[in-house]
Amino acid sequence: MLISYREALNQAMREEMRRNSRIFLIGEEVGYYQGAFKVSKGFVEEFGPQRVVDTPITEAGFTGLAIGAAMAGLHPIVELMTMNFGIVALDQSVNNAAKIRYMSGGQLSVPLVIRGPGSAAHQLGAQHSQSLEAWFCHVPGLKVIAPATPHDAKGLLKSAIRDKNPIIFIEAQLLYGTKGDVGDGEYTIPIGVAEVKRVGHDVTIVAYSKMLLLALEAADQLSREGIEVEVIDPRTLKPMDLPTIVASVKKTGRLVIVEEGWRFCGLGAQVAESVYTAAFDYLDAPIQRVTGEDVPMPYSRPLEDAAIPDKPRVIDAVKTVCGRR
């Protein structure tokens, strides 16, 4: 079945909410408005306002409420209108959700999904275009997932909802309309398992979320130029499936990491460190990173384009690690 990323998320939540009445969706405009990006289309009609809870604009309040509800045995899905607003609730996710299990010596748990779109769309300005996954990945006690395709989005969201931990599930506005095959029937995808999205032997590219699509486009073009790229999507950013990445690097000897987030202390720096530690002797060239530029996102289109990784930059990085520039 060919469906959009948005519909995939909708199906995942719908199927899980039908299975388990303890699951509820809470956030701004998730009910009668059907979600700011229409992800929860038809939900309030099917599940009622008790389980599809429209909130006021109070991210710290409703994220904290969801954490409390999780401590008391419910399984909330918090929709953040965008991840940028998650900053307002960061105290709740970092100081409470991530720590309650540990601080209580395992007495309490917080089964919770916090989901919404991260990264830039088009010209939304500095406050609405951020890729904050590295912030969340830094915090012990959280799992972080950022699927790129409808198939992965559905399978991973279902797993996230069934998980017993607080999970940050990062979507992307520019992915909601993209289509892909999700097959028929129910399935889940295990958290923490990467997927080789394209097999190649010359260079490995690690890319996730929107950047996966960019990496695949670049790989197509490079193939025509005689460079066969292996593209790996970690899908889960934490815990990350490093063995799959390392195995690929051992085969290709070259690695390019693509991420939209800021370069300094970005996720790619961590991946590079892990690969250097595990496979230094296999590397034929220094690892290259293609990242967002270290600036607040500008509004103007040419400036915005300059701040976000694009295909030429990915291709350039691949050629650099191949010594073909």
Added chain:
Amino acid sequence: MMPRMDRSDGLFLYRQMLLIRRFEEKSAEMYALAKIAGFLHLYIGEEAIAVGTIAALRSDDYVISAYRDHGHCLARGSDPGHVMAEMFGKTTGLCHGKGGSMHLVDAPRRFMGGYAIVGGHIPLATGLAFATKYQALDLVTVCFFGEGAIPSGQAHEALNLAALWKLPVIFVCENNRYGMGTPAERAIALYADVAETARSYGITAERVDGMDVLAVRDVMRKVVAQVRAGQGPLFIEAMTYRFMGHSMSDPAHGHYRTKEEVEEYRKRDPLLLLKQTILSSNLGTEADFTQLEREVGEVMTTAVKFADESPFPAPSELYNEVLAE
């Protein structure tokens, strides 16, 4: 009307307060001996609030608190030995030594924790209440916090959500007149009537003498019945005073308040007030109090011995309970 107290009841309330008092004194002693480290906030002077409030609850109601939490935990019935062991950082502690003084949790007693980000646990309380209402359980949630949390945004977000959704939560503001050293009148616009904050959200709020355990219990019995019956949240401002410094690094009066002021408040010591009432209404004798002192003294000796003799957690415990399996 139910008599305010009979003999066994009066002596029970006194014993609970005495246990907290002696526990706190012991804690200070153990801190001086470096058996306890880090932050240690004593509840001395404020015992009537925890004891009076929790005496009005059922054992399956939820209780959550800030970092000055020993009193609430003990009033809930937690074993003093396990509480002390937690403060010693021992593996037999309530949270296996991973929480410490500020983060006591006793899930079987529905003591859902002490939290150390001022204001940050108040949304959790609304979530516990949301969960009980969602499941149509007739439980109430009590949330203790200091008056210092009142100006925080998270307190306001929680009050609004609780009022908006008529959540069965009772906010108990322990107004001991100071944050660390800042008096309420320099921190809270409505310092003269903190409960007004809650009224501005349409929440019924009243003030109670937090030094009078019977007054606290009376008002809580009334309020708990109302909240349990589904009338929505309530707010209690309990007027109190801490006899000791803010934490162990702070002397009893310091620069921000006078010795005379502390002495003045000590005349209304909650233990003293209850003892006088019991004696003057012939519900008990000096011999009863001597007996209680002996009993509680033994409990504390056992508790300290237990904590002292318990092992520290093995280093291999470090990574346990970060995530649920």
